[in-house]
Amino acid sequence: MRIAAALTAGLMLSSLALTATAGPATAAPITKVPLTETAVTGAVVTEAAQAVEVTTAAQFTAVAGKRKTVALTFDDGPSKYTPQILDILRRNNVKATFCMLGNNVGPYRATARRVVREGHRLCNHSRNHPDFRKLSTAAARSQVKYTQSKIKSVTGRSPKVFRFPYGSSNTRTRAVVRNEGLRILGWTVDTRDWERPGSATITKRAVNNTRPGGVVLMHDGGGNRSQTVASLNNTIRKLKAKGYTFVLA
Ligand SMILES: [Zn+2]
Structure with a gap:
């Protein structure tokens, strides 16, 4: 029972890290997501620390969140580029998370359905990408409800996660999103691919x-x-070479 609790605590901890507020898209290339919910986090850490005493080395690794997992996430689609990304993911047998804009789902209905059919995770990214602090x-x-119902009507599935535009x-x-039953998804690595710095970069x-856990x-x-x-196949290949396995965000 204590091991189960430890694993749960570990998962909660990594989940919390991702639900905290991330910086805006214009921040530094690597956005470290701060833990803002210190009171809750403190309780989790204590629980995990107690449980560590009775876990094996492998379990300790899991508790500490050190498993070499990574989640790939794609925002602002679907678009005409999404099928190419899906092709690359399929060839590599990798599942990813797609944070869709409600307004883009209607024009790319077949692509949205394909995302679900091929085992990827749906994520609500608002209707048209506003800064939520100004709403x-x-x-x-x-914004949240429109995209939930649009994705549901097109794909038959309701997203369980939400990512704020610009973080x-x-x-x-955040209360609005949670009241709709959605988990808030952040990120730990911002590729700033929208700057078009070159696929190698x-x-x-x-x-x-x-x-x-990235x-x-x-x-x-x-x-x-x-x-x-153009970058994606190499990104997957190199992460695999470093020992990473791919998980849903
Ligand atoms: Zn976005």
């Missing part, structure tokens, strides 16, 4: 900055994503 509570709720949120809008940023932010929509497409 009224009602407007924020409308921009406040207490009020996108791969380098993703691979060099990934740590165990969440890599890339974009399949919102502009010309040919460099992101």
Whole structure:
């Protein structure tokens, strides 16, 4: 029982790290997500620390969140680039998380369905990418609800996770999202692929900055994503070579 509790605590801890507020998309290349919910985190750490006493080395690794896992996430789609990304993921037998804009789902219905059919995870990324800190509570709720119902009507599935555009949120809008039953997803590695720095640079940023439990932010929509497409196979290959396995965010 204590081992189970320890593993749960470990998962909670990594989950918390991802639910805290991330910096805006214009921040430094690597956005370390701060833990803001210190009171809750403190309790989790204590619980995990107690349980560690009775765990084996392998279990300790899991508790400490040191498993070499990484989650690939793609924002602002679906778009005409998404099928190419899906092809690469399929060839490599990798599952990823797609944070979709409600307004892009209608024009790319078949692609949205393919994301689900091929085992990837759906994520709500708002209707049209506003800065949620500037929205009224009602407007924020409308952004979340519209995209939930659009994705549900097109794919038959409801996302369980939400990512704030620009990682921009406040207490009020985080409450809106949680009241809709959604978990908030951040990231640990910002490739800034939208700068179009060259596919080799996108791969380098993703691979060099990934740590165990990492969440890599890339974009399949919102502009010309040919460099992101061109970088992806090498990113996966190099992360695999470093011993990483791919998990859903
Ligand atoms: Zn976005």
